[in-house]
Amino acid sequence: MPEEMTGKVGRYYLSWGSGNPPYPIHRARNVLLIEFLTNQGCRVGWGLPSRPSAARAGVTNYGKNCFAFVEGIGSFVSVVSLVIDKELEYDTPALDVNCPEECTLCIDSCPTGALYEPLRMNPHLCIAYNAYATPGSIAIEGPEVLPLELRESMGTWVYGCDVCQQVCPRNQAKLKAELPPNAFLEYMADDFQLEKILNMTDEQFSKVSNLLMMNYISDKRYFRRNAAVSLGNQGSQEAVPALTEAMQDPDELIRGRAAWALGRIGGSQAKRALESNLSRETSEYVIGEIKTALAMS
Ligand code: SF4
Ligand code: SF4
Incomplete structure (x- = not known):
């Protein structure tokens, strides 16, 4: 992850597969799977909560930080659930929490206390929620004005928050893996300097949200608002x-x-x-x- 992006935008939202062409990896997977199911005679729809569905399907299990984990990979995964009108063979559910019993690193590290006990998180205190749940949001409505008591704890996060995943031992192998620089993220990185986000233009907003990011914010003013808080905390x-x-x-x-x-x-x-x-x-x-x-x- 380029330096300009680290600690500002959650990794999931920068997983360039989510964006429009030329890098539609994640979207292409969905399209191909839906095509396959349709060709098998299924009607396909959306609407199931993804994490519980994935755990019931045995694809993921839980971490105490509420995230879905794939064994050997970690929680930086994207889970998509589809509803079909055919009964399939059932897999064995994996509803367990597969964390070391004594580990509470995620709870201890949460900057706002949103994550307050295993599998319990108050979204109204969560940095991610407060950053992208805005009036007119595409996915989830939230307050226009960030609560005063949370602003300092939000650190430099502009969109999302990775703290409870970054500290997690189950993610360290992936986080510490030596990877070659990602040319596309490097190309986008300049747009993630906080002062540039503070003065975000329509062109930059469109580039960031169409080309790269899974974006819930419908108006660039909320990116600008968040960038001002981040600059203050920096x-x-x-x-x-x-x-x-x-x-x-x-x-x-x-x-x-x-x-x-x-x-x-x-x-x-x-x-x-x-x-x-x-x-x-x-x-x-x-x-x-x-x-x-x-x-x-
Ligand atoms: S995403 Fe950040 S604020 Fe939200 S629960 Fe995790 S560490 Fe806490
Ligand atoms: S930090 Fe520890 S308790 Fe939290 S999800 Fe990771 S392994 Fe589980």
């Missing part, structure tokens, strides 16, 4: 000019998040930017964010 003074510029954005959501990030980074330059914007800001929401930010800086 804490570099180098981000202050870009965030100061974002405080002039016509979208109050971006201005508010940029204010929070400036407060989080702190320092005299960030403070000056906040104070000068406070005097001319008209949005009550942004004024509140600036005051919170000034109290932090």
Whole structure:
């Protein structure tokens, strides 16, 4: 995974097989399987929850972090379930949790406490949910404004979160495998610099979400919002000019998040930017964010 992408976007969403041509590996598999089943006389549909289905089919088992694991491969897998109108021979279900009994690394490492006991996760605290469950989302609706109490814990994640999979011993063989650089990801990497996401253009949004990513966010403003929080958590003074510029954005959501990030980074330059914007800001929401930010800086 190129450096620009690491710790910002969940690996699953960068599995370039999910995108449109020229790299439709994952999509092609679905299409071929559906064609095969249809040719066998099956009607094919969607709608089953994938992880329980895969476990009942004996293809995967569970980890305490709630992910589906394939033995010998780990949890960085993509599970797809189809419904057909034919009865097949049943496989032996694999509903067990195949983790070492004493291991709690995923629970201990979850930055927000979303994962609070084996197989129990509160999605409303999960970074992944809060990053991509947005108003108008293609898959799952969520809040416009990221909860204040979660922002620091979100770290630099812009879309998804891999922490509870990254620490997992069952994934280490794959994560540590020496692989040649992925030319396509390297080609896309430049678009994942946080300042570029903060100033994301329609062209970049279209490139990222059509060419590469399985994307639930329907409006680029939420990528921009998340990037502002990530820049704040990265804490570099180098981000202050870009965030100061974002405080002039016509979208109050971006201005508010940029204010929070400036407060989080702190320092005299960030403070000056906040104070000068406070005097001319008209949005009550942004004024509140600036005051919170000034109290932090
Ligand atoms: S994805 Fe991240 S925030 Fe969500 S449960 Fe796992 S470690 Fe916690
Ligand atoms: S970190 Fe440990 S407990 Fe969590 S899923 Fe991996 S092996 Fe299981």
